[in-house]
Amino acid sequence: MSRPSAYVTTIRTVFGLIFVAGSVVHLGNALGDPSVYGAFGRTAWPPLAGWWEPLVMANIGWLVVVMVGFELVVGVSAWLPRRWNRLSVLAMTVFFVFLVFLGYGFPVDAWYRDLLVNRFGSVVMIAVVLPWLLRPQPLSVPAAWRTLVRSGGRRADDAGSREG
Structure with missing residues (x-):
């Protein structure tokens, strides 16, 4: 097996934590004041903005719960092996593309x-996760x-050639 990428491992660690923390923030908004999501309707791409109030804000109670679940699953699965973290980075990328159209409120x-x-x-977030998206983990x-710690920063294939 090839040595894991330190960059991608760092990105998985950080983004996993960010998405789990995001789920906690959204849970707080759901329990506190879900009307804060109304601002996103004012920053959304115009065709999407027209649907924001009647579709999203009218159903914000359960949509925030879905968002909490989505962010929690994506954050936790970023730390899991094989296909789970692959699904996580795909979901993150789609989410970031959606945010390009929605804006940050x-x-x-x-x-x-x-x-x-x-x-x-x-757009920056998409660029940051791109190496993870392109290289299976x-x-x-x-x-x-x-x-990574056991290899001491050396490439795994170089370790044997240095001894001797």
């Missing part, structure tokens, strides 16, 4: 500010970290 007065404040971050996050 920060209405601004100019299109270039909207791109910077509500869209650019999602057979190990769980804890197993990948153990392998």
Whole structure:
């Protein structure tokens, strides 16, 4: 088996934690004030914005619960081996693409500010997870970290050639 990528293992660790934390934030919003999601209707791509109030906000109670579940599953599965983390990174990528169209819920007065404040971050997130998306990760996050620590930063195929 090839040595896991330190970059991808770091990304899996961080994004797994971010998505689990996001599920906690959304749970707090669901229990507290789900109307905070109304701001997303003001930053969404115009065809999507027209549906925000009648479709999303009218059903926000159960949609937030779905969002909590989605983020929790995606965050936890990022740490799991094989196909589970593959599904996680696919779900993250689709989610970030959706956020490019939805925005982050920060209405601004100019299109270039909207791109910077509500869209650019999602494009960056897609770029950050792209190496993970393109390279299968057979190990769980804890197993990948153990392998990386044991190899001491060396490439696994170089270890044997240095001894002797």
